[in-house]
Amino acid sequence: MRAVVIRSFGGPEVLEIAEVAMPVPGPGQVRIRVAAAAVHPVDLHTRSGGLADAGLMVPRDVIGLGWDVAGTIDEIGSGDLGFAFGDEVFGLSDRLDVPLGTHADHVVLDATAVAHAPRTVSLIEAAAVPLGALTAVQSLDLLALTAGQTVLITGAAGAVGGFAVELAVAQGLRVAATAHVEDEALVRKLGAEWFVPRGARLGEAVRALVPGGVDGAVDAASLGAEALDAVRSAGVFAAVVGGAEPVGLRGIRVANTWIRADGRRLDELAALVDAGRLTPRVADSLPLHLVADAHHRLAAGGLRGRLVLVP
Structure with a gap:
């Protein structure tokens, strides 16, 4: 089967479509035949070596790319995992140091990182949800605000920011947002x-x-101190990008959002998608072999929605 890998760090030219062995699920795991997998900034930073330079991952001979996935279960490991052959699912691969990511024909994930896909959207749209929406909801969890309180969302037109606006509203929060005019x-x-x-x-x-x-x-949007200035004294602040957090002036509690896979939360997000309260946005879909084009386009900026690879 095919998978997107890198064997050295650099620009999009280091991306390789490699023939690799079919992965086999172990206990507590499922194998997904990939229908769609989104491309994220984290993929660009993995490819460039930025994450390795920051000490967030160890350089390896072969590194697989891809976090988000939507597709169909075609093999199940041992255990009562709550899934059946042929189920349409979406999920998240949240480990950086892996030889095989979701940009592939098949991927194996822990069943706890997977949920049944939303029923009202395509698998291409579903693939645009996990990383962005989980980042948004886990950021809101860090704030621990209650209905009626106010929250600022920066980068509100982006993938994470857009989800954060909708999820904050779903929690009964009043939202102030900043984005391009x-x-x-x-x-x-x-x-x-x-x-x-x-x-x-x-x-x-x-x-x-x-x-x-x-x-x-x-x-x-990693505005740091500029966004912190909009928060009241003794308020709370969630920095989505590691290293972009400001000093917690005026007693403001500052925390980083370190994304983690969470199948149960994905179930909740799928329900919000099906209820029309969470909106997947896809800028374009491309075949797997055009992954380098996707990296070029994402790096150029200006997208509203995710680029999605379709094996």
Whole structure:
């Protein structure tokens, strides 16, 4: 079978479509015939060596790429795993140091990292959900805000930020959002009550809308201290990107979101998709052999939605 791997760090030219052995699920695992797998910034940072330079992974002779996946279960390991042959599922591979990721014809995952796919969208759309939506919901979990409180979402038109807006609204939070001025209509459609265009003095602009500042922030755009200024004293702040967290001035509790696979939470997210309260966004789908094109396009920026590889 085919899989996207790298044998050295560098630009998109180091990406290789390799022939590899078919993976076999062990106890507590399932094998998924991949229908779609999204491409994320983490894939670009893995390929470039940025994550290895940061000490987040160990360089290996062969490294597989890909986190998100949607597809069909075609083999099941031992144990009562709650899945059957032929089930349509989506899931997340959350380990960096693996020889085989989800950008492949098949992938083996722990059953606890997988959930039944949403019924109302295609598997291509489902593949755009796990990493972004789990990052968003786990960031909101770190804030531990209650219904009626206020939250700032930066990068609100992006994949993580857009999910964060919708999930915050689903939790009963009042959302202030910042994104490019051209994205205001989109962000308000996702549920933001207040909008601040990118480039404004964020702290001042948010405080003009929410006197004293918001109760918490999910910083999906890595604005750091600029976003922190919009949070009230003794508030809470979740930094989506490791190393982008600001100093917790004014008694603000600052935490990093370190994404983890969570099949039970994916079940909840699938239900929100089916209820029309969580919106998968796909910018384009490409065949697996055009993975380098996907990396080029993602690095160029400006996408609204995920690029999805379709083996």
